[in-house]
Amino acid sequence: MSLVYDSLARWSVAWSPLQVPALGLHVRGPAMLASQKDFNNAVSQVKLLKEDPGNEVKLKLYALYKQATEGPCNVPKPGMLDFINKTKWDAWNALGSLSKEAARQNYVDLVSRLSASSESPSPEAPAADRKQPESDSLVVTSEDGITTIRLNRPAKKNALTTQMYHDIIAALQAASKDESAITVLTGSGDYYCSGNDLTNFTHLPAGGLEEMARSAAALLRDFVNCFIDFPKPLVAVVNGPAVGISVTILGLFDVVYATDRASFHTPFSHLGQSPEGCSSYTFPKIMGSSKAAEMLLFGKKLTAQEACAQGLVTEVFPDGTFQKEVWARLKAYSKLPPNAMRISKQIIRNREKEKLHAVNAEESSVLRERWQSDECMNAIASFLSRKAKL
């Protein structure tokens, strides 16, 4: 094994970025596919990366570059002892029949994530230096090795405004670098979260509905990407009912604790919308395809006990002792060696990441279209005119 690593290390030095170029099967709607120009720009951007992304990522870049430019692997497999070329061949071959267009897009996405992370400030951000959220609707605290991101809009059942999506992204980015061992998302008041604030769709920008849908899809994608990439144990403390996107992203958490008062509701069809938060992939995996379909297609609301029986929730606690029991447990977990927890999370999650990014891109692209549909507009108008509730 070390021989392969050694060889890869030398190989990466010899690599020109132009030869370099993610594993994973990407299926996405045509609206989101990168152009040849985007691809060429990404190829140039690789040369400007400030940090060496490491051999694993270089291999992904290489494989995607080959797939995007030459299509599926079409050369004979190198011999057993030709470690370097065999490793490259395996990476390219693992992409199977992924189309050139999807490979080009995945390459562009990967480079853009690499560029963003190499530009972000790397030093550890202690809790005291954390940039506070722009609005009071999100409260971020760090104590006892736990960073807690609290949705704080109880009068609106913690519905997520556009600003809150931005603030959660910033809070997760800061938490990934602070000194805490565990990060928690929870809500204030009687609800965990009622999902996307439906009035987000009423603030039409100059470009109209189309522009609103485009920018919401881009924000959704960035938001979900942060959960996919979050490096530390991520725990949801579900203090009450959860709706929409606050339910779907639970599949990206490591542990989900719920009060017995919680319920889990994804009424996408009622709203003329479609699943997000990678739930089109994680839910069938977690609970099987027919239970997932009942939730995601028919909007079946699950009790906390049902969600636990189906694997979406880790454990359910009586509401009266929920906070006390959960926080005592989290405080104990936060004393465990943080690096061991990060590394274990990496092992569990890393092989799925590229797939999850592809699913996220596809779901966001489909929703961009859905948000411009009459079905969706009518459902939102109906809620806003107080004719409809879930």
Ligand SMILES: CCCCC/C=C/CC(=O)SCCNC(=O)CCNC(=O)[C@H](O)C(C)(C)COP(=O)(O)OP(=O)(O)OC[C@H]1O[C@@H](n2cnc3c(N)ncnc32)[C@H](O)[C@@H]1OP(=O)(O)O
């Ligand atoms: C970047 C964009 C990404 C987009 C990602 C897409 C995500 C998809 C989803 O999340 S879909 C889910 C959307 N959510 C809903 O459809 C829930 C709508 N809300 C309700 O049906 C009900 O409010 C309820 C069942 C959650 C709670 O009912 P209850 O009777 O207990 O309470 P009220 O209805 O009186 O609510 C109190 C006030 O809160 C406002 N409110 C609640 N949820 C939302 C919401 N999602 N969006 C906007 N506003 C919400 C509600 O209108 C009340 O306000 P008022 O006191 O001013 O009347």
